[in-house]
Amino acid sequence: MKSVIFWLLESSERKHFAQRFVNSLIIGLIVLNSFAVALATVESYKVIYGDIFDIFETFSVVIFTLEYILRLWVCTEKEEKIYKHPMTGRLRYILTPFAIIDLVAILPYYLGAFVEIDLRFMRAFRLVRIFRFASNSKTLQALGNVFKKESRTLLAALLVMIIVLFTASTIMYYFEKDIQPDKFGSIPEAMWWGVAALTTVGFGDSVPISVQGKLLAGLIMILGIVIYALPAGVFASAFVRELRSKSFFDTWNLVAKVPILKNLDASAIGKIVEILEPYEVKVHQVIDTTKGMYFIISGVVEITRGDESKKLSEGGFFGEMETLFGGKRNVIAKATTPVEFLILRPKYFGEFLEAHSGIREVIKKEVENRSKA
Amino acid sequence: MKSVIFWLLESSERKHFAQRFVNSLIIGLIVLNSFAVALATVESYKVIYGDIFDIFETFSVVIFTLEYILRLWVCTEKEEKIYKHPMTGRLRYILTPFAIIDLVAILPYYLGAFVEIDLRFMRAFRLVRIFRFASNSKTLQALGNVFKKESRTLLAALLVMIIVLFTASTIMYYFEKDIQPDKFGSIPEAMWWGVAALTTVGFGDSVPISVQGKLLAGLIMILGIVIYALPAGVFASAFVRELRSKSFFDTWNLVAKVPILKNLDASAIGKIVEILEPYEVKVHQVIDTTKGMYFIISGVVEITRGDESKKLSEGGFFGEMETLFGGKRNVIAKATTPVEFLILRPKYFGEFLEAHSGIREVIKKEVENRSKA
Amino acid sequence: MKSVIFWLLESSERKHFAQRFVNSLIIGLIVLNSFAVALATVESYKVIYGDIFDIFETFSVVIFTLEYILRLWVCTEKEEKIYKHPMTGRLRYILTPFAIIDLVAILPYYLGAFVEIDLRFMRAFRLVRIFRFASNSKTLQALGNVFKKESRTLLAALLVMIIVLFTASTIMYYFEKDIQPDKFGSIPEAMWWGVAALTTVGFGDSVPISVQGKLLAGLIMILGIVIYALPAGVFASAFVRELRSKSFFDTWNLVAKVPILKNLDASAIGKIVEILEPYEVKVHQVIDTTKGMYFIISGVVEITRGDESKKLSEGGFFGEMETLFGGKRNVIAKATTPVEFLILRPKYFGEFLEAHSGIREVIKKEVENRSKA
Amino acid sequence: MKSVIFWLLESSERKHFAQRFVNSLIIGLIVLNSFAVALATVESYKVIYGDIFDIFETFSVVIFTLEYILRLWVCTEKEEKIYKHPMTGRLRYILTPFAIIDLVAILPYYLGAFVEIDLRFMRAFRLVRIFRFASNSKTLQALGNVFKKESRTLLAALLVMIIVLFTASTIMYYFEKDIQPDKFGSIPEAMWWGVAALTTVGFGDSVPISVQGKLLAGLIMILGIVIYALPAGVFASAFVRELRSKSFFDTWNLVAKVPILKNLDASAIGKIVEILEPYEVKVHQVIDTTKGMYFIISGVVEITRGDESKKLSEGGFFGEMETLFGGKRNVIAKATTPVEFLILRPKYFGEFLEAHSGIREVIKKEVENRSKA
Structure with missing residues (x-):
């Protein structure tokens, strides 16, 4: 019984029909929950379909709770030794990132009676769980590998970006603080402009208006092209290489x-x-x-x-x-x-x-x- | 007669002068129609040139209708067996995407008397038809091949993007819902901000104003560089490879x-x-x-x-x-x-x-x- | 005399000190003129330094006119036969793009007395002339070659972009025309939004507000990543290849x-x-x-x-x-x-x-x- | 004594525990100072934690001053001959970019009594110093090499960008100056729009509203894709190549x-x-x-x-x-x-x-x- 449930829920190979069926059901329920959580925040839908959302929530949380308990029960069947012990193994499992997400998704429902703040929307975070189900996907594996392999390069690119961002924002704060105290009144506020400029997003809610501010901004935006190209180029090139080597076997x-x-x-x-x-x-x-x-x-x-x-x-x-x-x-x-x-x-x-x-x-x-x- | 019209309109090789002439006329008419539809929506032009637009519309729809009937008539000449049968073959042809576009382009004109809503602007969608005429272009073929070959990778990149988008928007909704209920009042509304941030478009009509909201936005925008680079890099690299191998023969x-x-x-x-x-x-x-x-x-x-x-x-x-x-x-x-x-x-x-x-x-x-x- | 001036002004190899000196002077004057034209449009500078700007303008136009006449005189010394004839050769030279720019830069000054509109700012367009002086630069040559070689691919990428832009804008016009008639009141106006979205510039002056409009915009912005990557990827990759092969000799x-x-x-x-x-x-x-x-x-x-x-x-x-x-x-x-x-x-x-x-x-x-x- | 301090502070190899400890302390203090400077500009924090910020500032400046004096003292121990002389060598050291930054970071504190303007925030610029500490990082070295090697290409790309920017802004000024004199009233102001459009940042604070202005802007934004791809592509590709050759040894x-x-x-x-x-x-x-x-x-x-x-x-x-x-x-x-x-x-x-x-x-x-x- 225990090993069957383990095979259904946690087996790394999912070739049998029953495995696929159970996992598809769970993925489907997760996706539907994400939709439900999102739509339930829209006032007009909430008024009309509020009851349906509530029923669906209760139903989902019951299923998710059951799933959580089952996973916790069968986690001792995992190959890794650290999960073998009935007590410490299960504790270790509870502290894995995916298990925490699973708990976070259901806990707010039960705490609803005690806590003032409505955190039930956290159910939506289970969407991240799809990465776990899709972990067989070659592309996602490649993505993970690239992040691991290129982490140093990406961090160095990030360091360059942060130093440029901080320096530019400090100067911009000095240029604009007296003219626009509401938008450039402090360095952290100036950094909000800086991030938007360096990532080329450019929301436009905070824009320099002094001549020297605009000159600096122009320079930073042109420099931003190169700073943007750094992580983007490294990542794209490593990802393409990784994908090609994957298909070899x-x-x-x-x-x-x-x-x-x-x-x-x-x-x-x-x-x-x-x-x-x-x-x-x-x-x-x-x-x-x-x-x-x-x-x-x-x-x-x-x-x-x-x-x-x-x-x-x-x-x-x-x-x-x-x-x-x-x-x-x-x-x-x-x-x-x-x-x-x-x-x-x-x-x-x-x-x-x-x-x-x-x-x-x-x-x-x-x-x-x-x-x- | 039938095979001559087929040869003129549908032949995949278009080397003869007569074929080129007929096809150029149709392309020209399609492009002109797109211009006419676009300009006819400008109030000032409509007032002055309204009659010319109307006459041109009637003229175009007559030609397009004739073309549609002819294509439908000769479609049984196609090599593919499924189009050979006079009835089912033609029905099948009617349901091909390009034939549907052709119908959509002319139908609203005839339905004008019965339907209230003015859908005659749909004539402009025939512009998509140009892809059909340009299907001999190596570049467009390469583009199509890349989309087919890399569809899994692009879908995986899309999945990552959607999950990041959804998660970020949910948190942002929680941060901003009370401060800006008109812009972040629901998760779908927060996602409108999220898409603009992740694609680096950054319209700026919906921007976080809380400190935690801006911090999250900064993180997402920097992460967005990598998420943006993923599909862009895969696609650009596959496209360049495809183009090079094309010229071999x-x-x-x-x-x-x-x-x-x-x-x-x-x-x-x-x-x-x-x-x-x-x-x-x-x-x-x-x-x-x-x-x-x-x-x-x-x-x-x-x-x-x-x-x-x-x-x-x-x-x-x-x-x-x-x-x-x-x-x-x-x-x-x-x-x-x-x-x-x-x-x-x-x-x-x-x-x-x-x-x-x-x-x-x-x-x-x-x-x-x-x-x- | 004539051949010396030709050697000074038009020789393709510029190794002698005198050549470099003359050409540097002209480049310097062009750059200074661009600055002067730009600064003269700033009201506060105009008031204070107006006289200096006027004197500098007269001085520059005299030099540029002299240069233009000299170039026209010596153009018959060029290697290409088509410029050899004293009359037709010179006429041909006058019609070359760079000669037209040279004329456009000085003509408005002399026409000032006859024409109402002030076109003297056109002097600034001589900045484009710097490409001519920099034509020995390997990088700029490579750039030109890439544009020539990849023109078909870039045009195909442009075609795709335009068709997507037109189709998206037409649908967006239909979604938004009644809600925001000032911004999406016609298809060309909707295309202004479309260009900003597809190029990821996103000015934000024209943004959909209907639900279906935002959904469409989200799709187009995500699709825009791939459409943006197409010309960018092709161009960057071809440019890098071209640069490497250049250094071979x-x-x-x-x-x-x-x-x-x-x-x-x-x-x-x-x-x-x-x-x-x-x-x-x-x-x-x-x-x-x-x-x-x-x-x-x-x-x-x-x-x-x-x-x-x-x-x-x-x-x-x-x-x-x-x-x-x-x-x-x-x-x-x-x-x-x-x-x-x-x-x-x-x-x-x-x-x-x-x-x-x-x-x-x-x-x-x-x-x-x-x-x- | 002197050589020990040199070994602690300036040695290019940092393998010993004591070296790492001292350098980590300095880096940590620099990062904390950057945070402190940034947070001290936020009014609400300043009011509450003002005293702590002041004490921390005094403490940091004392440490930094000590560090500066020590570095100046031991700089004669450097391998390069030019620093060997007790007087001229030290003067040379004072004029190196990093020593200037070090001085700029502490000087405003001492000048506070004499100068009206508050420049103490310049302490934050010491953040750039982190590049010095991180100079062992392969990625940052590769970055530096790429900038050196590709400087000509990047400059050529910049030249193209500036000429396109200037020309587009001049025309845009002419189109918009009468309609929006506050935003396009001079060529430099029009260039502020141009930079935002060409770098795809698109703040949206300055946007053309005339028909011809929007047409030009559309063209420039599409052309901008290619102009953006140029430096980005060259830089990313050179960076990836550089990183790969680094790991060889x-x-x-x-x-x-x-x-x-x-x-x-x-x-x-x-x-x-x-x-x-x-x-x-x-x-x-x-x-x-x-x-x-x-x-x-x-x-x-x-x-x-x-x-x-x-x-x-x-x-x-x-x-x-x-x-x-x-x-x-x-x-x-x-x-x-x-x-x-x-x-x-x-x-x-x-x-x-x-x-x-x-x-x-x-x-x-x-x-x-x-x-x-």
Whole structure:
């Protein structure tokens, strides 16, 4: 019983239908709660649908409470040793960031009777929990990795930004304090202008009006371009690199399914994997053969040249490659089942063929055979 | 008749004069309609030119209606089987996004008598149709491909943005609701501020005024740099990559026209294609010979060295390359007809010559011959 | 006389002192005029310094007129044939963009008596002329090239932006026209909002207030990130590439001055040029030897190891390379004259040594000799 | 005594505890002063905590004065000859930018009695001093290098921006001066709008209202995207490149500690260094073995395959590599001490193995041994 619930709620692999179903329900309820909390703050909706919001809140909190208790109960099933102990393990679990968010989401409801302030809107913060459910997403993992790897660089960029911000705001305070005491009456107030200027947001609620203030602002705004580019450039570039290296292993596993490729030795596969691209098409879709050479991993493709047509399945290959060896053009390829491919883009043809003369011969012969037909 | 109209309106290749003419007329009319719709909303123009706008509208709608009926009639000529059936095929065509836009553009005119609301401005939406006409543009195709390929990454970036937006807006609502109930009176209203801050647009119509609100806003705006960089960086980087790989095949076809290059085997051509760049000059233009080595694909170039001059045509080559083998400098090259080239940039000289010693010898001899002359 | 003035004013190479002097004077006068025009529009300065501005204006216009007449006179000396004819050549010159700007800058002064409107501020437009003077700048040339090369891509990006802008503004007009007829009363007025939103400028003078308007605006602002990234990414990436390829030839010419490198054959030089970096230090400057291997092109460097010291001149080399072959560390290198180098960065050591075993041996021996000493 | 103080305050290497302690104290005091200066400008805090601020100010200025005098005293200990002379050396030191900032931070306090204006807030500018303390940071060094290297390009980008700004503002002045004389009454005032538009900040305090003004503004804002991308793109791309080349030498020193790698010759190490990545894990952390091949530099890792487990220490290697040679998967690696690694990412497997067949054999045998076990 306990391990089943653990498997349903906390298992890191979520392949079984029941797991997906339970998790989808929870995600759905979280998203709906966020909507409900947001809409309940709109006066006009509150008046009309107030009861529905209340009922939904009670219902959600009950479910969330149940979920919280269950997670707390089964957390000792986790692989990590620190959670194994029935008492200290559970205490440790309670102090994990996600468990705190879960608690924060339900607690205000129960405290409603004792506390004056209405904190029930905190239910909405469970939205952050979606990151936990989406933790299988490659993109989000890549995002996390980039934040970890580049944290020093990002902090240094932040340090530069803060020093520029502070210095500029101090000078601006000195320039504007007597003219606009309501907006630049203190350095922290001047920094509110500075943040808006440096991040290029520019709300415009606080703007210098003295000549020297405007000159300084102009300088800071132009300098801001470079200061803005720093973290943005580092982050974007690291993120793109991270994403590309992520897809490497997925491709590797696919290469092993293509007969013409799988007999290569390890180092050759290592090279090929980098230049192949996985790709999927739906049933009945027409495939643009000019985009590269296609190796079929699963499914059936029908190749039509003029009147003749032929079916290729797992391990077959076709595409623009043929023109290299004098094959016929104007080929129409159509998926007769859903098909998975690996594509070799034309820009890698030369590199690929030169390195693997064996493969080259196989392809050449195959193309000649097809041309004769 | 039917196939001629299909060929005029819907053919994917538009090379014939008649096709271009018809399509240009339609594009022109669409653009003019967009202008007319926009200007007709300006009160002062409406008063003066109202009649002209009305006549132009009637004229345009008649043409568009005719076009719509013709497209519907000939759609059975399309290659795709699903459009072949006279009834269901046409129904399917009606439900394609572009056909719906076409209908939306003309329908309000006819419904004008029955419906109260004036929806005739919807004619302007046909502007989107220009994407259909421009679908041959490599850049727009690349754009479409990038959207398809990177959709998961963009969605993940969007998810991060939405969660940050929602969380920040919820807290901001809590900070500001009592001070500015007109602007932060509900979470959705606070989100209007949040979107403006995170996208760095910063309209400034809704700005926090409490100290804690400004602190949170400052944090979010700085975090916004990174969140902004995510989709922007992914998209820009994928777009640049896509554009580069697009031009590969165009170059390939040109290489086959240069005698010195075309005898290379396929894998060598694959390599060269990647480092050559197609280029065109107008008649009488002077060519900057220091920019690389030029292979002439079509046209005639006049090379002048001091007093001597010489004409090179298809298959000839010249340029900075000569300096490598001790050729003369200060060469003036001038196009005597419009000329198409392939350029080999200096940074690839080494790579190119090393790989193809045969070509190297040919070039060396040629340069020595020229120097003797 | 005529050719001397041509050489002074229009020569494309500006190496002689007299040329530089004349051109600097003109640039200075242009910049000063821009300042004068700008400051003369400030009421308070005009009142006090009005006379000085007037005198300076008369003086400048006289000089500019003289310059214009001289340029017109000598333009027949230009290399291009189309300017050779005394009459038609000069007419052609008058119609070049820069000549038109020159005329526009002086004409309003003379027309002042006849025309009512004060257009004398147009003198300021001569600032654009600085691009002509700066046309030797590699960066500005690269900028121009990128604009030319990427014009299609930039136009496609612009097309996408305009269609999105027009469509969004049309819908926004429909949403807001009745609520804010002063700001969204027509589609062109709504487009003013749209441009501010899509370019992330967000002035905030025109902002939707209806719920559906804000929803649409939010969508457009998020979509705007991607639309903004398109031209920015393409342009930045093309610009960076262009800049890097520009510096290739400058380095090439320097390599020929280093004995150890210049005997390599052409293809090897082609490779090395790409990984070497030109660098200059001032006299008495201490050189950070850990940054790579230094090849001296001109000047003298004093190398100190503990107590010994040695002078290296043209063709000598030193730096972190020595550690590879067991040389001593803690070397202090100091320029005893201004010195020009080529630097080989550590990340290219492997590549470089493997490719050129001859060079490798020379370096190894040299380092061993030094270590013995 | 003097050299000890020099060592504490000015030594470029700060590894000893005492050095770190003293420098941390100074940094902390600088940061606290910045906070104090900022908060002291807020009226409400000033009233309540005014005395504390005053005491803290006196205390800080005393410390800073002491520090300034000590630095001035010991500056003759610096390596650079120009500071050696007791008089002229100290004078030179006083004129260095950081010494001026130090003086500016304390002087206003002493001048308070003589000068009317309150300049004591200048203490806050000592925040810039943090750059000096952080000068060991690789990121900040890289930032400085990029500014130096790319200064020409950045200046050219700035020139383009200024000319576009000036021209646009001049035209805008002409369009708007009669309608909004308070905001566009002079060219400098129009430039305030222009800077906000070109940097995409868009405060919105000064916005064109004429039709032609809005058209021009729209154009400039769209052009602004490209002008903004120029310095941002150049800077971000140069910064990313600089950061990557920085880490080269650190890795080199680590490679020498891995037995299987250190016997390679210099050129081979040069290649490997580029593809290895340094990495650290804390004690008890589980290592994701699918991320590449790990070479242990220091520390102990426990490898568990099913029931067997094995300890690897300095010089050992493990990871996804094994799958290449048919090793077992599902390996759990856990650090039993803090561990330093070099990681070889999967995308470099092919390249690495092909180049070093010796290493390949060693790895293969090792994997076979492990599989047998």
